[in-house]
Amino acid sequence: MSAARSAVRRSARNRVLEGARGKEQSGHIAQQPGGNNDKNSGGEPRAKRRVQVEYEKTGGNTDKKLKWEPSNWRQHLENIRQMRIARDAPVDQMGAGKCFDQSAAPEVKRYQVLLSLMLSSQTRDQVTSAAMCRLREHGLTVNKILETDDDTLGKLIYPVGFWKNKVKNIRQTTLILQEKYGGDIPDNVPELVKLPGVGPKMAHLVMDIAWNNVSGIGVDVHVHRISNRLRWVKKETKTPEETRMALEDWMPRDLWSEINWLLVGFGQQVCQPTSPQCTNCLNKDICPGAKKK
Ligand code: SF4
Numbered sequence: 001m002s003a004a005r006s007a008v009r010r011s012a013r014n015r016v017l018e019g020a021r022g023k024e025q026s027g028h029i030a031q032q033p034g035g036n037n038d039k040n041s042g043g044e045p046r047a048k049r050r051v052q053v054e055y056e057k058t059g060g061n062t063d064k065k066l067k068w069e070p071s072n073w074r075q076h077l078e079n080i081r082q083m084r085i086a087r088d089a090p091v092d093q094m095g096a097g098k099c100f101d102q103s104a105a106p107e108v109k110r111y112q113v114l115l116s117l118m119l120s121s122q123t124r125d126q127v128t129s130a131a132m133c134r135l136r137e138h139g140l141t142v143n144k145i146l147e148t149d150d151d152t153l154g155k156l157i158y159p160v161g162f163w164k165n166k167v168k169n170i171r172q173t174t175l176i177l178q179e180k181y182g183g184d185i186p187d188n189v190p191e192l193v194k195l196p197g198v199g200p201k202m203a204h205l206v207m208d209i210a211w212n213n214v215s216g217i218g219v220d221v222h223v224h225r226i227s228n229r230l231r232w233v234k235k236e237t238k239t240p241e242e243t244r245m246a247l248e249d250w251m252p253r254d255l256w257s258e259i260n261w262l263l264v265g266f267g268q269q270v271c272q273p274t275s276p277q278c279t280n281c282l283n284k285d286i287c288p289g290a291k292k293k
Contacts, residue, residue, distance in 0.1 A: 169197030
């Protein structure tokens with residue numbers, strides 16, 4: 001190619017480029033569907049380019065960032081871990097994870113975990129633990145409980161809360177375990193909650209403690225109350241079950257097991273129902289529910 005012909009071609013290309021720039025500046029270049037005029041498109045698929053536009057509109061938020069989570073929750077959690085470091089709350093010594101016979105056969109341990117949780121509702125850990133000691137001395141297996149009459153069972157568990165109802169529930173549940181589960185307990189939440197006297201909170205704790213399988217957060221009155229005080233729920237919740245669903249919506253799954261133990265003990269020692277010790281609490285400056293005096 002001659003030098004003269006090359007010069008002519010360069011000149012023609014420059015005129016085309018200048019014309020295009022002028023149109024860009026005056027807004028005359030029509031946008032093509034799919035954004036083909038994007039200088040950075042580089043022939044990328046349409047779907048990817050649309051995502052980039054939406055991304056810019058939302059100021060760079062990703063799906064993960066858009067998901068709601070409570071303010072300061074990581075700091076709240078770390079502070080509660082610090083306050084619970086001594087592990088000296090009643091739940092640490094006498095909770096459901098401590099009341100069963102460690103040397104018993106696996107299915108007997110699981111039955112004892114279930115029974116201790118059934119006894120624990122509306123009952124202080126000290127009272128539950130004492131009742132479990134009496135039951136274990138008597139013999140706490142499916143067969144032994146089915147041989148025991150209601151009067152004796154009542155005397156063994158008294159004074160746990162609602163002890164008369166619990167005698168009935170323990171008998172019916174134990175009978176179902178023997179007839180339907182070969183003396184073991186169910187290994188899933190839907191079947192556990194069908195047992196008389198077993199609700200969702202209890203079922204999730206049974207799954208965690210007896211089966212070592214975290215199926216959900218065990219939310220009792222302490223977890224329910226503290227989650228609302230710390231605003232760990234997007235809007236105020238009325239029941240522990242509502243709180244469980246609200247927490248499971250944002251809380252990382254690897255915390256689900258720890259959170260029950262942590263908040264129950266914290267609720268027993270510091271963030272108590274009627275007179276929380278806010279002045280001694282490490283969260284006092286970042287807790288929306290803190291009492292100021
Ligand atoms: S500041 Fe008070 S209400 Fe808040 S977590 Fe601590 S004890 Fe509970």
